[in-house]
Amino acid sequence: MLSIVASLLPILLALAGGWVLAIFISPELRRRLVKLITPFIWLLLFSIGYEFGNVLGALNSARESALTALVFALLTTAVPWLLLSWGANATVVRPTSDRQGLAGIIPPLKECLIALLALALGVGMYHLWGAADGSGFGWPSTSYFLYVLIVLVGLDLYGVRPDPSWYSLRTLKIPAMVVIGSLLGGLLAAWATGQPLAISLALSSGFGWFTLSGVMVGHHAGEAFGAMALLTDLFREILAIGLLYSLGARRPLQCIAAGGATSLDSTLPIVKQKCPPELLPVALVSGFLLTVIGPLLMVFFLTV
Template sequence: MYSGLLMILLPLIAGYLIPLHRRQQLQLINRLLSLMIYVILFFMGISLAFIADISSNLLLILQYTAVFSLCILGANLLLLALLERHMQWHNTHKQENLPSRLHMALEPLKLCGMVLSGFLLGLTQWQWLPFASKGSEYALIILLLLVGIQLRSSGMTLRQILLNRRGTIVAGVVTLASLAGGALAAQLMKLPLKVGLAMASGFGWYSLSGILITDAYGPVLGSVAFFNDLARELVAIMLIPTLVRHSSCSALGLCGATSMDITLPMLRRSGGLEMVPPAIVHGFLLSLLAPVLIVLFS
């Protein structure tokens, strides 16, 4: 466990200690981060192809993904709705013209295409392909280093995080709700509790959860983790404009770790500028928690 934690924390900390301020440098980091996500998912698809009796396992992946997604999203929406009742967040912002939700959903679908491409290549059983799992570990270390740099460049200080009460509280509720949903899904699917908790700790960060769960529990559950977190992002993209009108806490919490990057533009346009600070804090905290919790539970 401790070696796994070090593998996660050292690159994150090392990246966080690298101060980059120039716009060109930050753009390069963002491009490299996107590239590493594609590489990791490609390797994950290759690993999936080497599972014995793959046809029956694909059905199992579908069943696990459906149960985990329903339980985790359901628990999140329930607790976030209760939070909204006790900490009302009145949003009077008039929604701007939103980016096409279909266009925003295309990026996650491209990532599915990378997994499929790796899977199809893996079916060739080329002799060098079994080394893909090792390559994915190195790619993950580079990814975490880049994430650390990106977190530093967000400009968030510890004081700003602690002072943003709303973002911190929503992140705490999302963490508890996700873990409760993961525990319920594990019970329903007759899986060990720690597996359910690990699966629930991705908070929408599909590239990270997919590879970490694959390393810990194999490509079947790793694929479930990927599709479960991918489903969270897709559902958030579709529901944000509607949820903001009735429950801003739910709109923010459903985004998980993506609220500081991918879903942030939609949150801003739907809920106004007041949504931005809590969204960044919320995403920042969950991005820090995700790798640590996944390793602890696996």
């Protein structure tokens, strides 16, 4: 429980800090600061890629662990997507004059490629410099970029007031389908990879929170499974980033679900950028609930 509070508190404080800061600065300065969200997203993606390279470099059997983790990530992302797609009103299309055909595909494709390029550059940077001397050449922690981004999102949220729709069945359906779909995906992944059932369900319960799932699974099941949990949730986050950039405007609820617990933190700025603005509270509520539920499910499956 303390680990959940310790992880949630900085995020909530950063959101509140951005909102309070907006009271004391001019609207023009606020608009200029909000424009920094996009370049900071690229920095965050680069840093995530750097950490990904570090994780792969530290694994003794990187290929086998990465392939197993990829199977878990794909299935725990795909099954909730399908469950939400079968539900009513799962698709929300942004009411703008988006161009149709090839011209309408190019902008999201370009942004998705930029995101993947930032991740790839981070991985490459680790292998060129960080892996050579083990020092990481002083690259800042991903958390620093994340908290700056959350403050900027808090600035952009200034003036938003909670309303009953935040706690409606339509909103709560997202985390519910993520939990159910992730566990079903974990069962399929256990069958496909031959991993123990309890471990597979624990691997499926991180909901993209790789910094916590790797530690928790590693503590209860050993370092090999801990690394697999970390990679599973890291892959889930990378998949969510790609889906948000490519389909966030047309399938926002499914893309928010793909983000899992990260829709409260690292993918929240991308949700703000790519999904309809009225769905930002959905991402906040869903991410918050999954952040609380995930560790409880992992502990349950790892100790039964």
